[in-house]
Amino acid sequence: MAFLTFLFVISLICVLTLWKRFTSSRRHRVPNGLKELPGPKGYPIIGVVPDVPEKNSFIKFAEWAKEYGPIYQCNLAGHNHVWISSDQIARDLLAKKGAIYSDRPHIPALISDNRTSSQYLPLLSKNDGWTRQRKFATVIMRESEKNLFYRYPELEAKRMLVELMNEPTCYNHALESFISRVTCRLAWGHSEASDELKQRARELLIGVSPTGALGNKLPFLMALPDWLVPAKAWERRRAATERKFFETMQGEVEADMKEKKAPQSWMKMFLDNRSKWGFKYELEGAYAVGMHGIAGALTIAAPMQSFCLAMCHYPQYLPMLHEELDRVCGDRLPRAEDRPNLPFLRAIIRECLRWRPPVPTGIPHYLIQDDEWNGYHIPKGSTMHPLEWAIARDPAVYPDPETFNPLRYVEPGWPTYQEPLTQFPTIRNITQFGYGRRVCQGQEVADEDLLIGIASIAWLFNIERIPETTPSSEPAVVADPEKVEDLGIGMNKKASISNEELNAGIQSKDGKPTLEDVLISKYEYPGTYPNPKEQKNDTLQPQSRHDSGHSLSSEKPSKSAKADASKEKIDPTLDFTTLLIAKPLPFKFNLTVRDEKRATQVREWFGEGVARGEYTSSREFWGENQGAGKPLGWGKV
Structure with missing residues (x-):
């Protein structure tokens, strides 16, 4: 029975993945005269998911903004996400075109449809x-x-x-x-x-x-x-x-x-x-x-x-x-x-x-019809992120x-x-x-x-x-x-x-x-932090690297790990929770x-x-x- 259930789940995943790829390719066709938004290409089906650290992911998205520009897109597990790191662009799209940008994306984990x-x-x-x-x-x-x-x-x-x-x-x-x-x-x-x-x-x-x-x-x-x-x-x-x-x-x-x-x-x-x-x-x-x-x-x-x-x-x-x-x-x-x-x-x-x-990735909007910006095509169904971490770090506004x-x-x-x-x-x-x-x-x-x-x-x-x-x-x-x-x-x-x-x-x-x-x-x-009761005799070892993709660990670091860590620049002010609302971990x-x-x-x-x-x-x-x-x-x- 367990084996049959496993086969059913695997089959369902395959069918859903193929269907999502088919519908996504049709939906994201770029009209003549427009260009596709730049962005990291990622891998088949899963997109850039492996490249995004769970901890401080907003820093990675901000780094991509420096590489691909103030508005770019990426595929996250079959969904198109558009990241905006410019306050002006966010206002031009999310505010001035609020009629088509004011919906919210579906949150699958909720029993009742949040929309x-x-x-x-x-x-x-x-x-x-x-x-x-x-x-x-x-x-x-x-x-x-x-x-x-x-x-x-x-x-x-x-x-x-x-x-x-x-x-x-x-x-x-x-x-x-x-x-x-x-x-x-x-x-x-x-x-x-x-x-x-x-x-x-x-x-x-x-x-x-x-x-x-x-x-x-x-x-x-x-x-x-x-x-x-x-x-x-x-x-x-x-x-x-x-x-x-x-x-x-x-x-x-x-x-x-x-x-x-x-x-x-x-x-x-x-x-x-x-x-x-x-x-x-x-x-x-x-x-x-x-x-x-x-x-x-x-x-x-x-x-x-x-x-x-x-x-x-x-x-x-x-x-x-x-x-x-x-x-x-x-x-x-x-x-x-x-x-x-x-x-x-x-x-x-x-x-x-x-x-x-507190919300470094921004609260996402959802685009209900195809749109364009500065010659670029923004496909219907995109999840739009005003990337607050990057917007709040515009050096022209905030030296x-x-x-x-x-x-x-x-x-x-x-x-x-x-x-x-x-x-x-x-x-x-x-x-x-x-x-x-x-x-x-x-x-x-x-x-x-x-x-x-x-x-x-x-x-x-x-x-x-x-x-x-x-x-x-x-x-x-x-x-x-x-x-x-x-x-x-x-x-x-x-x-x-x-x-x-x-x-x-x-x-x-x-x-x-x-x-x-x-x-x-x-x-x-x-x-x-891990539950203190599970720490045994080891002390909590928070990580705080800008590019850290690792979860907090209760394992006591080895001498070589300590040596490597000592060579790296650590920002002690970047130990934050990984959920949508980010708050400093205990310090x-x-x-x-x-x-x-x-x-x-x-x-x-x-x-x-x-x-x-x-x-x-x-x-x-x-x-x-x-x-x-x-x-x-x-x-x-």
């Missing part, structure tokens, strides 16, 4: 579902911005700072939790579902990433039965869990509204005028809200982690940021009204997004592009300098948020979260790189040992409520493991409080918020062990 399901606005093709959800998104984002996002970022910044003081080794958790909690409050009015939202985001990110779910690498598998393809069964469970989560969250807001105690949220806006939006299926409103929650849960945290990375390797800019924050904010935390007076902070945020873009330099936005003479400095620099409407009709509608949320989040961290902390001579057994982030006792690893002793009550509002390593602890200890996903740095008085004040502010019931712990949704072995729950990622 038509009306589940994920960023992934929808240009259809009725896209139109009505886009109108809804416009309203909820506009109303949120008008109300300064209900001060949710400023509220959660205090909890984030306390978590960083208590457990600096968990900086990734603190930054991602800050974003997830703010997004949860915006979506549903409460923060208790933040860990669950992060998991929903992680699993969906696996499903939509070309290097994530197996169904995206081998699409034919999605046509086979679930029992034969565990990856398909995993996706079906993910989709069902996500649906139930969105339904549950909508139900809870409905209950809060009946009791007239619902905080402001996007879901409340939807329910206040449920019939206004014209949604076509029962849970479309729940998905319209939940999708915006997922979109912000992890993506906005990536630039915050890049900020820490940049400050380690370009320390000359942190004192300049400290000076601006001290002058404008003094001994209070940064707030939304400070924006016009913080141009250097905005420059640092802008440069973080340019230097290490010395590989260097992190926020001064390029605030000193006259740079191509990127703009006035007035009360408005510029800004991240709003930059290329990283997309082109034309597919511009991200949540960019105002990202802008506010990054402004408050990064400003709060710099207001309280020093960030310093650990010398390379530091033993590899030290933790990823090290607090100043002389100040540990002063920081108060418990909570502020002067608080009027108990330490136990304070700890109820944050994630703690003491006692019962939290949801995040479970994830970190039991799960791993593409692009992360080592010192995180120390700048001012003990400020640290004490933050703890008091947080304690007062806990006493008012503003901070609550995350909750579980699926029972014991996150629903392992049950129809709904966390999937191994």
